[in-house]
Amino acid sequence: MSVSRRDVVKAGGALFLGMLGAGSVAKPNTLLGASEAQQGPGLDLPWPYKKLNPEAAAETGYYGYYAGACCFGAFEGIISELRKEVGHPYTMIPTAMMVYGEGGVAGVGTLCGALNGAAAAIFLVTGGMDKKMREPAFAITKELYTWYEQEALPDYKPKAPRFEIARSVSRSTLCHASVSRWCKVSKFKSFSNQRSERCAWLTASVAKHTVELLNSYAQGTFKPVHALSADVQSCRQCHDQGGALENTRGTMDCGGCHFTPRTKHPKI
Numbered sequence: 001m002s003v004s005r006r007d008v009v010k011a012g013g014a015l016f017l018g019m020l021g022a023g024s025v026a027k028p029n030t031l032l033g034a035s036e037a038q039q040g041p042g043l044d045l046p047w048p049y050k051k052l053n054p055e056a057a058a059e060t061g062y063y064g065y066y067a068g069a070c071c072f073g074a075f076e077g078i079i080s081e082l083r084k085e086v087g088h089p090y091t092m093i094p095t096a097m098m099v100y101g102e103g104g105v106a107g108v109g110t111l112c113g114a115l116n117g118a119a120a121a122i123f124l125v126t127g128g129m130d131k132k133m134r135e136p137a138f139a140i141t142k143e144l145y146t147w148y149e150q151e152a153l154p155d156y157k158p159k160a161p162r163f164e165i166a167r168s169v170s171r172s173t174l175c176h177a178s179v180s181r182w183c184k185v186s187k188f189k190s191f192s193n194q195r196s197e198r199c200a201w202l203t204a205s206v207a208k209h210t211v212e213l214l215n216s217y218a219q220g221t222f223k224p225v226h227a228l229s230a231d232v233q234s235c236r237q238c239h240d241q242g243g244a245l246e247n248t249r250g251t252m253d254c255g256g257c258h259f260t261p262r263t264k265h266p267k268i
């Protein structure tokens with residue numbers, strides 16, 4: 001889809017009105033031209049969801065990994081099922097855009113691409129601009145991320161695997177740590193074919209589990225089951241929102257990076 005000059009002018013106008021205080025907060029639809037958007041794919045979130053087959057998403061995720069890597073694979077695994085079950089507007093998404101997330105975004109090793117793609121899909125079908133509407137999407141995403149940190153993965157074996165793959169616990173949502181912890185357990189190198197296969201299984205595992213979470217949310221039975229570790233909870237009491245120091249934010253496993261604090265630490 002290309003953005004026409006008219007849309008750009010409109011978007012500028014919306015921003016201008018926004019600055020004058022003439023409109024309420026600019027919504028994405030306003031920026032993109034609301035009237036056309038309504039006849040088009042429907043840009044308001046969440047998009048319609050139907051119960052999906054987790055194994056089908058996993059298999060597509062596995063092959064998607066080899067086509068466009070982890071972020072694309074996880075996203076495509078989920079969206080391809082929605083294209084089948086719901087059709088429009090899912091037929092309008094250029095899922096290839098998700099290739100950007102490969103190897104923790106362009107190979108940088110930050111957020112695991114499978115988790116990145118999955119979070120985008122979760123937000124698309126459960127989220128929205130409104131603060132209240134972000135809550136379910138964020139709750140599902142956090143559950144998925146904590147599951148990823150704590151479970152021995154990959155836990156989905158594709159129907160036609162290239163190799164047998166060992167499981168490992170990443171203790172981190174980062175591509176970098178996740179890959180290195182697996183290398184330590186499996187003794188394979190980070191640029192081996194086995195490591196690629198591991199990430200393909202992992203992509204499949206993430207796509208599958210995301211669909212399971214989304215199905216349970218759609219049925220009204222979603223409940224987070226992976227609590228933050230006792231350590232993380234205690235660290236956050238002092239260092240996160242409302243704590244005595246309040247000098248960080250996040251729910252990642254602190255001990256994954258701060259092995260031993262440099263300074264003498266207050267007793268809890």
Ligand code: HEC
Pocket residue numbers: 231232234235236237238239245254255258260261262263264265266267268
């Ligand atoms: C009871 C409150 C409290 C708890 C719980 C706590 N901290 Fe701290 N933390 C502090 C204080 C106070 C300092 C500042 C110490 C200083 O600068 O002398 C600090 C400093 C730090 C620092 C910077 C200095 C250093 O030692 O490296 C890191 C990193 C840190 N904490 C991580 C953690 C982690 C990880 C946990 C959980 C395992 C944790 N903290 C739990 C109070 C706490």
Ligand code: HEC
Pocket residue numbers: 174232235236239240247248249250251252253254255256257258
């Ligand atoms: C992915 C790795 C990673 C994770 C996970 C992580 N941190 Fe950090 N943290 C860092 C890095 C890197 C710095 C910057 C360190 C520096 O500048 O010395 C930092 C800095 C800090 C500091 C300030 C350190 C200082 O010198 O004053 C605190 C406090 C801290 N982290 C607490 C936490 C807590 C609490 C958690 C868990 C909720 C956590 N971190 C999770 C990597 C991490």
